[in-house]
Amino acid sequence: MALELTAPELTRWTSALMWPFIRISSFLFASPIFGARSITRRVRIVLAMLTAWLFLPNIPNPPAVAPFSAAGMLISAQQVLLGVAMGFLLQLAFSAVVIAGQNIAMTMGLGFASALDPQNGVQVPVVSQFYMILTTLLFLSMDGHVLLIAAVHESFTLLPIGAPWPENLNWQVVLWGSQMFAGGLLIALPALAALLLVNLAFGVMTRSAPQLNIFAVGFPVTLIAGFMLILFSLSSFEPQISALLAAALESMKTIFQ
DSSP: OOOOOOHHHHHHHHHHHHHHHHHHHHHHHHHHTTTTTSHHHHHHHHHHHHHHHHHHHGSSSOSSSOOTSHHHHHHHHHHHHHHHHHHHHHHHHHHHHHHHHHHHHHHHTTTTTTEEETTTEEEEEEHHHHHHHHHHHHHTTHHHHHHHHHHHHHHHHHHHOOOOOOOOOOOOHHHHHHHHHHHHHHHHHHHHHHHHHHHHHHHHHHHHHSSSOOHHHHHHHHHHHHHHHHHHHHHHHHHHHHHHHHHHHHHHHHHTO
């Protein structure tokens, strides 16, 4: 007995897999770790397809709309924006680490030493690269990759495919960008405050002994002090990063409510 498929059934099966795939793939391309340039597009596409296939039995049924119609293209664009918004929120949390490293590197006189960030493909100070590696390891150690998949899965329940666009979604994503600067400042604040005292001490020395070559003495001392402060501040780095990443994951859920 031959299997006969009607056009409405084929459209329903195609849209049921295509729209979750679009949201998940957009999220993977915009999110950190999964969106790193070291991970090829083929790997991300295969991972998005497998994830969408696993999500299919546990997500609400999509609307019966032809995928290539005007309404279907509008739903596809909506899924792309939702996936990018979720990935962008988590990317802001990782960018806070880069900002913290840049502030510390510039204050301790190490801003000229840059390295290629494999996550974003741009030049960042080596201190930012060091913090980014630590953040990635902490994120994986707290099962952040599993929490990401769970958050994406929950987004289909909070905001099903074809549902109206949330009114405050755009402003919530933009306003959460302030957390990037606040988080970066909190991470770098202990080292920045200590380096400020070191610079003030050199300012007093220059005032009291003008013949002292402050550039020959102050630069190596500031570098050594900066490295020691980075080492001593690592004890407060882990809880701040964990709180920032947890807030980003929670925001990924709350923006759809």
